[in-house]
Amino acid sequence: MSSSDKHVGVIGAGVVGVCTALMLQRRGFKVTIIDPNPPGEGASFGNAGCFNGSSVVPMSMPGMIKNVPSWLLDPMGPLAVRFNYLPNITPWLVRFLLAGKRAKVWEQAQALRSLIGSTVPLIKSLAEEAGAEHLLRHEGHLYVYRSDSALAKDRGGWELRNANGVSTQLLNADELYEFDPNISRAYTKGLLIAENSHTTNPYELVNAIFRKVLENGGRFVSARATGFIVNDATLSGVETTSGTVSVDAAVVAAGAYSKPLAEALGDNIPLDTERGYHILIRDPHVVPRIPTTDAEGKFIATPMDTGLRIGGTVEFAGLQAPPNWKRADVLYTHARNLFPGLSSTRPEKNITKWMGFRPSIPDSLPVIGRSRRCQHVIYAFGHGHLGMTGAPMTAMLVSDLVSGEKPTIDIAPFSPARFALFGGIQSHQMY
Ligand SMILES: Cc1cc2nc3c(=O)[nH]c(=O)nc-3n(C[C@H](O)[C@H](O)[C@H](O)COP(=O)(O)OP(=O)(O)OC[C@H]3O[C@@H](n4cnc5c(N)ncnc54)[C@H](O)[C@@H]3O)c2cc1C
Incomplete structure (x- = not known):
């Protein structure tokens, strides 16, 4: 199937979702963005707006x-920690503190630099395409x-x-x-x-990119994604609160709400x-x-x-x-x-x-890679303090994966498999 026949569902209309949608269109894919809310009203609305490729210092x-x-x-x-949330967050905090060992933070910083070091030219080109420079x-x-x-x-x-x-x-x-x-x-x-x-204006920037996606022929479905239709490891649709959206591939870019979508495919991510x-x-x-x-x-x-x-x-x-x-x-x-x-x-x-x-995510690195159960579902979430900055290269990497091309940078540090108890997952070794 050529890219022009291939239809990709992008779950989430935050900065990660809209950048990914536009980048996928550049490669010739048909795109549908799925979100119950209007674009750019999640974390992408109220952030500090910085594209800081220098922000390689992990939180821990x-x-x-x-x-x-x-x-x-x-x-x-x-x-601040709300007392009644302490039992929920404790395992995450333990992982967070363990991620703060010297050797690990050097690896995390290197990985972050590869992800965000070229954010300025990348966001500039997306903004220019969207008339939002x-x-x-x-x-x-x-x-x-x-x-x-x-x-x-x-x-x-x-x-x-x-x-x-x-x-x-x-x-x-x-x-x-x-x-x-x-x-x-x-x-x-x-x-x-x-x-x-x-x-x-982060909100306007996300919306300008979103409008460009629609102008290019992209669709928007105002619904919440609830799961995936997968048969024999092949994806045929995204289930939503407004019915099934038929797709050949899907991207999970639902920000802080991505965890249950990954769980639906057997991946337990500490988000x-x-x-x-x-x-x-x-x-x-x-x-x-x-x-x-x-x-x-x-x-x-x-x-x-x-x-x-x-x-x-x-x-x-x-x-x-x-x-x-x-x-x-x-x-x-x-x-x-x-x-x-x-x-x-x-x-x-x-x-x-x-x-x-x-x-x-406790190690300050987002999750970018294929799902455990179905290689046609790609994760692109968990950018923490750096979602604006990390979105453009994430979009590039997701487009590489959907196209079956070698990723522009090494994506091993961002693999969802890094949380699996018993090592890697076969499908992650494929592009
Ligand atoms: C105070 C503050 C300052 C910040 N400053 C910066 C900064 O200067 N630079 C920087 O790089 N980052 C910054 N960040 C971080 C940045 O805002 C986030 O990392 C980024 O916005 C995350 O983008 P996203 O697209 O992953 O998520 P979001 O923008 O939250 O978008 C997720 C979308 O998914 C949708 N969604 C949720 N569930 C579903 C579902 N089941 N189906 C379909 N859609 C769904 C939501 O409605 C939402 O629209 C800051 C954050 C905060 C809070």
């Missing part, structure tokens, strides 16, 4: 466990610290970046002030990474969610020159076309618990410490809050 790092108690005890801290800015990313000792604590992460070919420019206090006078003088060190880009929050200040009075991460506070301030977005925090509470908006309020307090001129004339009207579900 050696020695990190020492910080966890103080983070958890601090109501203003970057990490005006939503991208190629201005770099700034990390700031209050002291030499705070910077020294992150030395492991900067070593990983440098070892993976990321160029950084160290700014002293005066250089930092000169670069962006909005930043408080309490911050005395900056690290500038020129290669990174950002979007001024959970690190919930994150943002506030968007429509009239912030000051905006950073470029996206700026407070490395100790663990939040990002990104200038967006709708205002200043402050995003961050990690909360383990699963997919069902209601948001704890205090986590978002904390971001405002932190951001005002970073940018003393920050304020809003009418905060009750001009500041909005959002919570979203990062789809997270």
